[in-house]
Amino acid sequence: MALHFELVTPARLVRSDDVYMVVVPGTEGEEGVLEGHAPFMTTMRDGAVRIYKTEGAAPEEIRVTGGFAEVGENGLTVLAEHVEG
């Protein structure tokens, strides 16, 4: 099973993918989100979101500033003001 992950900036939808796990740099600590995570919301530190495409794969990093993460029924949505890379 896969986690649906979306990364959205005001200008565009950067990423919409099914991935294994995403590690989000929350303000109160890193948060690894897998499929079936309980609904939650957090603000984010400026830092890198790590995306694990498959289990054990090397993570892909996307630097994000002004971010906000939301986990709901439709998976993980990261709203970010700026995205690098």
Place this chain on the structure above:
Amino acid sequence: MASLKELKGRINSVKSTQKITKAKQMVAAAKLRKAQAAAEAARPYASRLAAVMGSIAGKVTVSESSPKLLAGTGKDQVHLLVVANSDKGLCGAFNSNVVKAALSAARELEGQGKTVLFYLIGRKGRAVIRRAYPKAVLASFDTTSVREPGYAEAEAIADELMALYDEGKFDVAHLFYSKFKSALQQDPTQQQIVPVPTQSAATKLDAGAGSAVDYEPEEEAILAALLPRYLRTQLFGALLENSASEQGASMTAMDNATRNAGELINKLTIQYNRSRQAAITTELIEIIAGAEAL
């Protein structure tokens, strides 16, 4: 009747005007497509943020300790009207419609005894508003150096507005911009942006938002972090709508202008041909009359 040379000159000048309006129309059509795509691309972020705001705002009660952006200053005296215009003309009544809406709102607020201030985005509306309210223009934002409105501009405007708000320069802010309906129709729209109207955000609350959600940090802190972002997004959306509207209005206005120029050219050409024919006929009559006299 105008001489042949004069007529020819006029026809040529109308023709070159038509070339310009036609070129501008095509440019506007291309830009409109781009602006619409940009507005489309911005929608997911705005709708998600609005949904999140709505679900949080529904859970937080507005109190004295709430962030000022949400609770307001407790007064309702000074109103700031943020008017978004374009930098270029040649777009019909686009700018004047927005300015008219802003001015009528200003008069209404003044009628209620409020103080009205203006914050102007773009170059076009400045002169009109300065003339009507010479001392009320608080600040303006220059967009002449940017070709398309981006999030950076929205950020800069929002930051400036929030700084002014923190200084206590105004209590309530309204945003005036043109909402894009179609290339033929753009509606001047008024929207309250400061304090952030939670009621309207809360109505967008969807059914799933009522479920148990963990917040980290707690709701109030998230709300405080999201409010400035929400304001920026609102401004960004308005800027995008405005630029799409500008291009739409420009396209329509230039299409009309091109058609009018075409009609004028036809009329002038007929007039030119008639006068030429008249001149030839007179010349012939003169020759025949001369020959008969001999």
